[in-house]
Structure formats: C-alpha cells, structure tokens
Amino acid sequence: SSDSSADSADPATSGKYTTLDVTNQNGVCKIQLNRPKKKNAITIDMYNEWAAALAEADKDPSVVLAVVTGAGDYYCSGNDLNNFMGVKPENMSKMAQDSSVLLQNFVDAFINFSKPLIGVVNGPAVGVAVTTMGLFDLVYATDKATFHTPFSSLGQSPEGCSSYTFPKILGPMKAAEMLLFNKKISAAEACKLGLVTEVFPDQSFQTEVWERINSYAKFPKGGYGLTLPEITLRQMPKFSFIPNS
C-alpha cells in the first residue's frame, strides 16, 4: 500500500519528488514529507528522495537553511512496515543488505548537510523520525507532538545515530528509558530533556515558527559557515569518535 510506486526518472530535481513536497523561497528550503494519509510513513522511495532533497539543498547556493516537516497531522510515523513485508525467504538476505545501504545513504545525507537544518515537528514522531532528530540543529515542536522509539519491544536496534546522539542530548539516564525501554515522551518533556529547542501552542505553531525561520534565513551567511561544523552534533563523530579497538 505504498503511494510512491511511480519510478521518477530523476528524484534529485525539485518538483519531481513523489513522496515529498519541496519548495525553495527566500533562502529557506522546505522539505515536507507528503504522505499524510499514511502518517508520512517512510517508504523506500521516500528514504531516497529525502536524502536527494538534502543533497540538492546543500549544493544550491540560493538555499541558506533547510527545514524538514510533515504534511497533515503527523510529523512522521517512522519506517513504512510495508518496506519489509512480502519478502520471500530466498530474498531475505539481499533485502537486509539493501536496507542497510539505504539507511546508510539516508543518514549520510544528514551528516553531510553543511547548512543549518531545522525540524518543524507538526505532530507525533515515531521510530527513525525520532532517532534522526539528534542530527538536526534546531527542533521546533507543536505541543501536540510526541516522541516514541519502540525498538526494544520489537527486538530491533535504534538507528539514525541515536545511540551516539541521544546519550549526549538527553543524558544517559533518560536516553536509556527511551531507547531501551520504549518510553514515549511529550513535546514538553522532549524540550526539558534537550531533544526539542522550543515548544509552541498548536494554534500558533506554524505562524510563530515560520516567522522565526524566515528571519534566520536573512542573517549574513558568513557566521554559519565557520561555526556550524564545530557545533552540530551530526558532524562531531568526525572530530572525536574513536572506534572501539
């Protein structure tokens, strides 16, 4: 039940995305997850298009910063479970390998994004939509948003660099509750814990947030260029991560 079966020839061209609505205006590239009927669940196409849209925004000199948000009531309900269904036993191994490459490319698109990256969380976020939140520079959330990472109860591991970012952002005592024990938290709790920058009343959310984002896009670009790579958590592993030897 994917609504993105159409194989677009060149997903890296704005306007040609089938699962996203991407717009550029006054320096702001808005990447909107656009499967509202499916709560913006991420299909294989959406993983690829999301990564392509980030890469495109990074290269485009007219883009000052990028925003990711969802269409409709949900920010994103996580991985579309149809991605992993109907796989024949003999194809299981290949699918696991393909999924691994898919996710790696998806996360790399975040890590390599060199401009300010802002999450506008318009509703509930689940799974990979939560774990990737530590790769953003700012996260603004409506007070109707919730954050849920139900991995352990499914016998799965959290992805999106969350095992790296969550202990740093939330502290270990709170990260474990979310990542090991599936604790679902509200926008207010997420903000108190540092996963969200600021929470807004749902009624004025879009107005307040976009006013602020548009003002950020008017700042001189020089300041970002030098500071961002040093402060963004998504590039810290390049500075300090040492593999377990």
Added chain:
Amino acid sequence: SSDSSADSADPATSGKYTTLDVTNQNGVCKIQLNRPKKKNAITIDMYNEWAAALAEADKDPSVVLAVVTGAGDYYCSGNDLNNFMGVKPENMSKMAQDSSVLLQNFVDAFINFSKPLIGVVNGPAVGVAVTTMGLFDLVYATDKATFHTPFSSLGQSPEGCSSYTFPKILGPMKAAEMLLFNKKISAAEACKLGLVTEVFPDQSFQTEVWERINSYAKFPKGGYGLTLPEITLRQMPKFSFIPNS
C-alpha cells in the same frame, strides 16, 4: 562494628552473601544492600560481595536485568568509615594499596556489567553510593532520597568514575557544585539535572517502580544486546577516552 565478619566460603553463590540479599525472579536480579541498622554503609565484605553479585548476574542467562537497592530507610550511606579505622601506622601503606585494588575491582564490576542496570534509590545516598550512580542505566528514586558527596570537605577525591560521568550527566556548572563544593541535592533536583530518571512519591514508590521494572524484563532480549553497550555511560570510556599524554 561490622556485621559482616563471617567469612562466607563462596560469596559468588546466591544466598550465601552476608551483607546483601540477592534474589532472581522472572529475569530480574535484585541486589539489596542489607545492613539497614548501619544505613547500608559499605564494608570491605560488601564491596566484594556487591562486585561478585554483579558478575554472577551478568553470567546467569536467566537474568535479563539487575537492580540495586537498599534495605530499610537508606539507600546507602557510603563507605563504612570503620574500614579505615584502627589501622596501625606500619600497616597504613599496605591498607591504602589494598583499598585501591578493592575499589578498582568494585568499579570494574559495574563497567563490565553488560545488561541493563537499574538503581532503585529508596532513601538517602552518600559518597560512593552517589558517585557510582553515573554507572547505572536508569535510576528511579523516592522523593525522600537525597544525594550527597562530601569529599572536598574531608580533603578526599570523589571516586566511582564520577569525575568522568558527572560533568557529562549534570553539566560542568552543576557537577562542580556537587563534587568540589559538597552540595547536597534532593531527588527532584537530581532528576532535573539528569542524575535520576524519575522521582516517585515515597508512598507508591515500590509498587510503581517494580511494576515498571518487571515489564522491562519481559522485552525481547535482542534489542538490549546491540544497543546497551553503545549508550551506557559506563562503557563509553572504552570508546572515546584518551588519556592525558
């Protein structure tokens, strides 16, 4: 005035501990510090037994997670000062060396514990009982708990990896107040600072906490195995710590 003078033949056997009450039930290994009349002050025997109980729980395949808690009104009043009293001058140097090995083994038992480790802080915690708190994955506390590390006023250094974990958990501005200037904090403050995961009213503390812990023990084990070593602060030095060279 130690109540644990009995030299048990094999402290690594459940039921044979003299300073602890250790039980295994439905995947939960409960390690209860059991010197309530002494506010669960840690004798030399208790250091050794606590380490042995952690090692035993880690090896036991029936154990999903371990909990440390105290019997009576105190969680733990820290190091039993009798450990260091009545030492003759000629034995001082050997005692210092023995203590160092004892503490190293005790901390290693935490660092090497590979399953979820939960602190159930049923009352005041002092000294090494506080400094080791950064080695747990979750800490649930009664609202009657307090946290106190009176090292500087005694001219001592804090142990239990706290100089590593506390700045990461509390941030430097708050860690210094506790570790350098002996600030005693409440359970509510500890929770706000990230040292405690959640605080419960004392009246419902045991019921609420154990209900939650028992539910955690029913999760599929696969999820923990992969995630825990990456997010637990007690194993982070293995990943990223570089000694001052």
Added chain:
Amino acid sequence: SSDSSADSADPATSGKYTTLDVTNQNGVCKIQLNRPKKKNAITIDMYNEWAAALAEADKDPSVVLAVVTGAGDYYCSGNDLNNFMGVKPENMSKMAQDSSVLLQNFVDAFINFSKPLIGVVNGPAVGVAVTTMGLFDLVYATDKATFHTPFSSLGQSPEGCSSYTFPKILGPMKAAEMLLFNKKISAAEACKLGLVTEVFPDQSFQTEVWERINSYAKFPKGGYGLTLPEITLRQMPKFSFIPNS
C-alpha cells in the same frame, strides 16, 4: 574613548590594574571588571590585565579560588567596539593578527587556571563575556542577568571555546539557537540549560553569593587539586579532543 589609556608599567601587580579592581581576601581573589560607565566593555588593556590577573591568582599560594564579576549594573558588554575602529586600511592585516594573539592569550589564561573559577554575573553579559562562561567552574547569576551572543547577525564567529563548550553544556538544540541565531536568554533559562549554576534574587544576590563563596574558600585544598583538572570543562580538550584529520 578608552578609559584605560594609561600604560601601567607592570600590569601583573595587584593594585596596578587600570581596568580591573583586584583584591585578595581569605583565600578569595576577586577580579572585578571596572569600567562601569562603559558597561565593562573589554578594551585591549582589559584583555591583557584580565589574563594577567588570572595568572597572578593561579601562582599566588594564598589564593584558594578566583571570582570574576563586574562593577555597576552590567557584568560585561563584551568586546569594546573601539578596539576595532579607526584602523587604517594599511594596518588592517596587522590588527587582525594582533587581535588573534590577544584573544588566544586571554583564553589560554582561563584554560591554564588550575583553581576553582567562579563567575558572579551581576547583570547582563554580552558576546565574549558569555562565550567564556563555559570556562568557569561555577556561575552564580542575579535574576537581572541576561546572556546574549549576537555573532551571526554581525557575520562573526563566536569565540571563547564556545563552539566546544556550549554544545556540551546546553546540548546542541539550544547551543545552535544561541550561537547561530543570536537567541538572548534570561538568567532563569540559562540556569535551566546548565550555563548558570544558580540564580538569586537581585536584592539578596551579593550577600548570598559571597557567603557561599567565602565558605568554599575554607575547604581543605587537597580535594580540589585532584578533582578539578578532571571535571573542569576548560581542561577537557587536553584529555579528549582530537583534531579533525
């Protein structure tokens, strides 16, 4: 319009500072920024004298800890913009080089300070007075204090190690808002985010804070010596920072 044009022969001698008021009493070295009419804006002389005062306090065996505070209503309004004005085009390159050396020496004086360093923020702090806050061990603030780092809007980069300390102290989601997008925060917010240890009502601020600081100076010195270098954020780069290679 600098009020520190007098070239004092030896700025490293207490009482001879022209931009600071430095006193030693009962183990506490109080370094007071003393240009209240200029909101304690930092002239080139003040950069040098501040660094010299820290070095002097570090060497003086009678000093247990040092405090930095401001005279008048402001803590410090940041870099005195006169430092960079009236420079002739042919001298621009040399001035940039001189400024870089000046700032490096200033920051080094913090990093090399081996005793507890306490900020007593008596009013608004701006720019470099905020970015250096992550190099203190404790920061006590009046509820009238505010914290503002308007670098991006000027096309400048934040200094004072803030790109290193701020993400660690505030978390990335809040650090970006301050360092990239110039968000001005109140003392209460700064405390909630970990940049300030405690906030006091302005009316009782001086009394409460100095009572506490004087009590700290009476602690045995042994405890600090071993613990401080391990927990202070200003010395952490020595332990764990690995340059991007």
